[in-house]
Amino acid sequence: MPLVYCGACSHAPGITGRAERADTQTRQALETAFRRMGDEMRATRPDALVVIAAEHFANFFMNNMPAFAIGMADSYEGPIEDEAFLRIRRTTVPGNKALSRRLIETVMQTVDVAYAEEWKFDHGISVPLHFLTPDYDLPIVPANINCQGPPLAPLARAWAFGEALRRAVDAVPERIALIGTGGLSHWPATPDSGKINHEWDREFLRRWSANDREALLSYTDAEIYREAGQGGFEIRTFIAAAAAAGGATGRIDFCEPVPIFAVSCTLGSFELPPAQQNTPSS
Amino acid sequence: MPLVYCGACSHAPGITGRAERADTQTRQALETAFRRMGDEMRATRPDALVVIAAEHFANFFMNNMPAFAIGMADSYEGPIEDEAFLRIRRTTVPGNKALSRRLIETVMQTVDVAYAEEWKFDHGISVPLHFLTPDYDLPIVPANINCQGPPLAPLARAWAFGEALRRAVDAVPERIALIGTGGLSHWPATPDSGKINHEWDREFLRRWSANDREALLSYTDAEIYREAGQGGFEIRTFIAAAAAAGGATGRIDFCEPVPIFAVSCTLGSFELPPAQQNTPSS
Amino acid sequence: MSLYQVQKLIYQLNRDPRTRQRYADERDAVLGDYDLTQEEIGALAKPDIGLLYVLGVNGQLLMHFAALHRIEWTDYLERMRQGLKEYGPVREGVYAATGYEGVEAHDARLKAERETR
Amino acid sequence: MSLYQVQKLIYQLNRDPRTRQRYADERDAVLGDYDLTQEEIGALAKPDIGLLYVLGVNGQLLMHFAALHRIEWTDYLERMRQGLKEYGPVREGVYAATGYEGVEAHDARLKAERETR
Numbered sequence: 073m074p075l076v077y078c079g080a081c082s083h084a085p086g087i088t089g090r091a092e093r094a095d096t097q098t099r100q101a102l103e104t105a106f107r108r109m110g111d112e113m114r115a116t117r118p119d120a121l122v123v124i125a126a127e128h129f130a131n132f133f134m135n136n137m138p139a140f141a142i143g144m145a146d147s148y149e150g151p152i153e154d155e156a157f158l159r160i161r162r163t164t165v166p167g168n169k170a171l172s173r174r175l176i177e178t179v180m181q182t183v184d185v186a187y188a189e190e191w192k193f194d195h196g197i198s199v200p201l202h203f204l205t206p207d208y209d210l211p212i213v214p215a216n217i218n219c220q221g222p223p224l225a226p227l228a229r230a231w232a233f234g235e236a237l238r239r240a241v242d243a244v245p246e247r248i249a250l251i252g253t254g255g256l257s258h259w260p261a262t263p264d265s266g267k268i269n270h271e272w273d274r275e276f277l278r279r280w281s282a283n284d285r286e287a288l289l290s291y292t293d294a295e296i297y298r299e300a301g302q303g304g305f306e307i308r309t310f311i312a313a314a315a316a317a318g319g320a321t322g323r324i325d326f327c328e329p330v331p332i333f334a335v336s337c338t339l340g341s342f343e344l345p346p347a348q349q350n351t352p353s354s
Numbered sequence: 355m356p357l358v359y360c361g362a363c364s365h366a367p368g369i370t371g372r373a374e375r376a377d378t379q380t381r382q383a384l385e386t387a388f389r390r391m392g393d394e395m396r397a398t399r400p401d402a403l404v405v406i407a408a409e410h411f412a413n414f415f416m417n418n419m420p421a422f423a424i425g426m427a428d429s430y431e432g433p434i435e436d437e438a439f440l441r442i443r444r445t446t447v448p449g450n451k452a453l454s455r456r457l458i459e460t461v462m463q464t465v466d467v468a469y470a471e472e473w474k475f476d477h478g479i480s481v482p483l484h485f486l487t488p489d490y491d492l493p494i495v496p497a498n499i500n501c502q503g504p505p506l507a508p509l510a511r512a513w514a515f516g517e518a519l520r521r522a523v524d525a526v527p528e529r530i531a532l533i534g535t536g537g538l539s540h541w542p543a544t545p546d547s548g549k550i551n552h553e554w555d556r557e558f559l560r561r562w563s564a565n566d567r568e569a570l571l572s573y574t575d576a577e578i579y580r581e582a583g584q585g586g587f588e589i590r591t592f593i594a595a596a597a598a599a600g601g602a603t604g605r606i607d608f609c610e611p612v613p614i615f616a617v618s619c620t621l622g623s624f625e626l627p628p629a630q631q632n633t634p635s636s
Numbered sequence: 637m638s639l640y641q642v643q644k645l646i647y648q649l650n651r652d653p654r655t656r657q658r659y660a661d662e663r664d665a666v667l668g669d670y671d672l673t674q675e676e677i678g679a680l681a682k683p684d685i686g687l688l689y690v691l692g693v694n695g696q697l698l699m700h701f702a703a704l705h706r707i708e709w710t711d712y713l714e715r716m717r718q719g720l721k722e723y724g725p726v727r728e729g730v731y732a733a734t735g736y737e738g739v740e741a742h743d744a745r746l747k748a749e750r751e752t753r
Numbered sequence: 754m755s756l757y758q759v760q761k762l763i764y765q766l767n768r769d770p771r772t773r774q775r776y777a778d779e780r781d782a783v784l785g786d787y788d789l790t791q792e793e794i795g796a797l798a799k800p801d802i803g804l805l806y807v808l809g810v811n812g813q814l815l816m817h818f819a820a821l822h823r824i825e826w827t828d829y830l831e832r833m834r835q836g837l838k839e840y841g842p843v844r845e846g847v848y849a850a851t852g853y854e855g856v857e858a859h860d861a862r863l864k865a866e867r868e869t870r
């Protein structure tokens with residue numbers, strides 16, 4: 073049935089791993105906003121949550137780097153990082169292999185996604201879940217867009233991936249929620265970690281909230297790299313979520329630059345028509 | 355510049371590994387045809403050979419199974435199989451990383467290919483090269499279509515992959531040859547190994563020689579599995595080669611059922627316009 | 637349900653000389669790295685090629701696992717046939733048996749066809 | 754030219770407890786499994802985080818390699834800066850440094866902006 077929830081959020085490892093080094097007020101406001109997003113998402117009574125992530129060499133390496141991937145297992149483990157580094161306890165997260173397979177088969181009609189029968193979550197998924205589904209009681213369908221190792225798929229294909237996921241979600245009987253998760257401008261794990269182009273982020277989010285496909289796809293990777301750093305390549309996850317929202321406009325629930333977390337911490341969601349939230353598809 | 359050669363051939367491991375168990379006359383005719391194909395291909399003076407293969411778990415497994423992949427390295431090793439089993443000496447085969455990257459970047463505009471900075475050739479590439487480039491002096495760009503582990507990409511996407519490769523090849527200054535390599539109907543590595551549906555193969559090759567896109571894409575996987583076995587899924591490589599030929603019609607140079615090799619051993623090539631073989635692109 | 641794990645182990649053995657060495661030196665430890673049922677462990681350790689085939693192991697993986705145990709091609713095919721008799725039809729995957737006259741009969745038929753052409 | 758091999762080793766270390774154990778027990782043997790230059794071997798063995806950074810190792814790999822050697826976050830950032838001074842700009846990849854005022858100065862500026870809002 074039609075998608076019941078569609079949003080996007082940050083996943084920077086500092087949000088949990090270096091939590092106490094941020095300004096207390098900012099940090100509390102961020103965590104509150106994250107929990108509110110989780111409440112809203114779970115209030116739509118999803119049977120599963122699709123997470124469009126941008127992982128960081130936990131599963132995919134240049135020996136076989138898929139542009140797009142979807143997990144297809146009944147459970148996943150995470151986080152892969154040192155628990156003390158990320159301050160999130162390693163755990164087993166439920167999946168749904170049969171549902172994954174049905175989604176993958178539809179996505180494959182238009183987007184050439186790799187499937188993965190195992191998947192170790194890194195902070196890219198574990199940080200969002202820590203706040204959004206703290207009890208790890210909602211089955212996850214992990215999806216990935218390569219934002220780390222060029223050559224990267226063009227933004228238009230990230231859009232196509234979001235559209236394909238939406239078609240796939242709409243075609244299954246389950247109630248599905250979806251989030252994209254990535255950073256906007258940032259230079260993570262470099263000497264410039266903490267640098268943020270907040271103006272650029274605001275303009276990106278303006279286009280994103282308006283779900284302005286043309287404006288979102290008009291960035292080039294050279295421009296992203298110059299203005300938003302190699303971390304900015306992760307906007308692909310936000311773009312895919314916008315495509316999955318099928319033209320709905322978005323709302324920014326939080327957006328604050330937090331240098332010690334290395335990004336503008338961002339939470340947003342799309343205003344899906346109420347009919348899509350409550351009635352079964354025809 | 356435009357593609358200089360486009361063909362397709364079988365790669366069954368028995369062709370080398372169980373060579374002496376076939377009828378001598380058939381075997382000699384096949385090897386002669388293979389060598390002639392190599393001569394023809396090399397006569398077009400290619401700078402590199404793209405091989406669209408269907409590998410058998412040498413590089414890709416269900417932990418991260420790409421629908422389509424392209425190698426991006428300066429050399430490759432193969433065959434991965436026991437040398438005594440395949441009777442092909444393990445060797446290093448030249449690649450061209452920079453050329454691969456340029457091809458991949460164009461393919462990625464429309465097809466979401468995984469890239470691979472290492473690649474171990476299995477019989478799917480090593481058997482053809484053993485006959486076509488016995489001196490291993492032509493740089494290879496390996497490409498793969500998942501034909502082993504369902505869910506598989508639909509035939510229409512294999513066609514799109516061939517078209518994307520053709521666009522990519524036409525966009526580089528190098529002279530590029532391309533072959534697809536796979537089996538037609540077969541039931542390899544099962545108790546039915548040796549079973550061949552030669553009528554089905556002939557009909558497939560009729561469609562292939564005519565480069566009849568609609569007829570080639572009209573097969574369903576259920577039908578292929580029933581009539582041509584799980585080995586028949588490899589027709590994706592022939593279909594991608596037909597798409598890369600850009601509408602040119604094909605010629606079947608050899609097609610004989612050889613039960614001990616488990617397939618109808620097949621060699622064919624497309625009649626590319628002579629202009630494409632000799633003049634630089636505009 | 638752990639066919640994925642069985643196949644992953646065989647994939648690693650086929651691909652990776654170090655895993656092969658460890659499998660020769662300390663097979664039980666290697667088996668312990670995978671999430672396997674007792675039936676699967678037994679089939680791998682013996683090895684029971686027929687049972688592995690019936691469990692659904694892809695032939696492109698299984699034939700090399702057989703070769704690793706110095707099981708010759710014809711013997712490999714025969715063991716799969718025995719597996720079908722002993723354990724019933726293939727339970728998973730796309731490598732099911734569908735019935736075949738056999739290479740010799742097939743060869744003879746093709747030869748006859750060629751002679752009457 | 755073997756940046757791929759350096760990164761692959763770090764990827765395996767980050768991901769695979771067995772490789773980490775072997776690296777602790779017999780580092781040279783593990784290094785021998787990869788096709789590395791002497792400069793790369795030296796940088797990995799020391800470890801010279803600054804040089805690895807300049808060689809082009811992706812930060813998402815390098816930060817965990819640093820953590821494996823119990824190099825704390827702030828120290829990790831400082832070692833990359835030292836690497837730039839000692840060996841010059843990043844030679845490959847997309848993790849080049851572009852200049853930054855630093856987290857403290859940035860924080861102070863944001864705080865001032867918030868107060869004047």
Ligand SMILES: [Fe+3]
Nearest residue numbers: 126196255306
């Ligand atoms: Fe990230």
Ligand SMILES: [Fe+3]
Nearest residue numbers: 408478537588
């Ligand atoms: Fe094959």
